Amino acid sequence: MNKSLDVLTIGDLAADLVLSGRDVVPEFGQKEKMLGDYSLEMGGSTSIFACQAAKLGLKTALIGKVGNDEFGALIKKTLKQAGVSLSYVKTDPSEKTGLTVILNAGNDRAIMTYAGTIDAVNKHDVPDALLKATRHFHIGSYFMMKRLQPAYPALLKKLKRYGASISLDTNWDPEEKWDSGVWKVLPLVDIFFPNANEARLIARERSLEQAVKKLQKVVPVLVIKKGESGAEAYAGGKKFAAQALKMKVVDTVGAGDSFDAGFLYGFLSGKAVADSLEIGCLCGSLNTTMPGGTRGQPRLNNLGGS
Numbered sequence: 262m263n264k265s266l267d268v269l270t271i272g273d274l275a276a277d278l279v280l281s282g283r284d285v286v287p288e289f290g291q292k293e294k295m296l297g298d299y300s301l302e303m304g305g306s307t308s309i310f311a312c313q314a315a316k317l318g319l320k321t322a323l324i325g326k327v328g329n330d331e332f333g334a335l336i337k338k339t340l341k342q343a344g345v346s347l348s349y350v351k352t353d354p355s356e357k358t359g360l361t362v363i364l365n366a367g368n369d370r371a372i373m374t375y376a377g378t379i380d381a382v383n384k385h386d387v388p389d390a391l392l393k394a395t396r397h398f399h400i401g402s403y404f405m406m407k408r409l410q411p412a413y414p415a416l417l418k419k420l421k422r423y424g425a426s427i428s429l430d431t432n433w434d435p436e437e438k439w440d441s442g443v444w445k446v447l448p449l450v451d452i453f454f455p456n457a458n459e460a461r462l463i464a465r466e467r468s469l470e471q472a473v474k475k476l477q478k479v480v481p482v483l484v485i486k487k488g489e490s491g492a493e494a495y496a497g498g499k500k501f502a503a504q505a506l507k508m509k510v511v512d513t514v515g516a517g518d519s520f521d522a523g524f525l526y527g528f529l530s531g532k533a534v535a536d537s538l539e540i541g542c543l544c545g546s547l548n549t550t551m552p553g554g555t556r557g558q559p560r561l562n563n564l565g566g567s
């Protein structure tokens with residue numbers, strides 16, 4: 262089948278307002294605290310992912326909606342600058358663009374979100390011709406995009422028939438139920454990208470080791486992200502590991518999403534799992550050196566020998 266698109270994803274489109282400082286814990290009683298810094302950037306796990314994929318030269322499209330507002334304009338501008346196709350990003354005047362407020366205390370963060378356009382896409386927004394043209398389909402923010410959850414098993418089966426590979430990064434479950442049909446999706450996934458906590462919670466195991474045992478039986482390539490400790494992968498009965506780079510971390514927003522795109526760049530270029538893991542770690546680590554999810558992302562010519 263003729264594939265004109267390398268990567269397709271569905272956008273949890275939102276802006277990120279990151280508030281940084283030594284003490285970013287709010288106090289009621291009208292207490293006013295001073296911040297060290299703030300940044301306003303495009304957020305959304307899959308949009309950050311799409312930007313990194315496009316920057317690495319993958320032909321990338323995103324299906325999504327933004328509100329008719331300043332945050333929507335910021336998101337479209339950021340996607341466009343990275344080289345992501347905007348052909349399937351619609352402006353919907355009846356919705357507000359999603360907004361995430363992140364309280365950034367260095368290596369940890371608290372997150373509050375207004376959903377808005379994050380969960381605005383439904384299965385009717387996904388054209389069949391586009392699925393046919395796609396080499397690889399990536400699901401991000403699984404738990405937040407509720408409208409699509411019931412549609413995923415059929416959608417993924419169709420993609421498989423059309424010859425696409427599939428990856429999944431659930432991210433955190435804001436409801437902390439860790440189910441929402443994810444076990445119906447996992448057997449259809451080629452690469453699963455949880456971080457270590459998400460892996461344990463989805464597998465319902467106390468130890469990462471047990472979680473890996475369980476998840477490995479279901480997905481051919483299991484990639485566990487471990488923050489500053491790098492990442493590991495399990496594929497073909499083997500274990501691989503890669504280190505994160507030692508970075509002066511500004512914030513870790515989007516590190517995991519950029520990691521996913523870096524790994525996929527390797528995978529779709531036919532590189533070995535170990536090499537793909539290294540590229541993922543490089544993208545994740547560089548991401549942490551700049552505010553927000555996209556500024557630190559490398560382009561293909563920054564990857565060196567990779």
Ligand SMILES: Nc1ncnc2c1ncn2[C@@H]1O[C@H](COP(=O)(O)OP(=O)(O)O)[C@@H](O)[C@H]1O
Pocket residue numbers: 455456486487488489490491492504505506507508510513515516517518520541542543544545546547549
């Ligand atoms: N503090 C950090 N220092 C260096 N690299 C990091 C840091 N945090 C994350 N990374 C890089 O980004 C990757 C993904 O980040 P991680 O926090 O594990 O994912 P997620 O954001 O999905 O939880 C890591 O594997 C690592 O390579």
Ligand SMILES: [Mg+2]
Pocket residue numbers: 430432433456517518
């Ligand atoms: Mg993540």
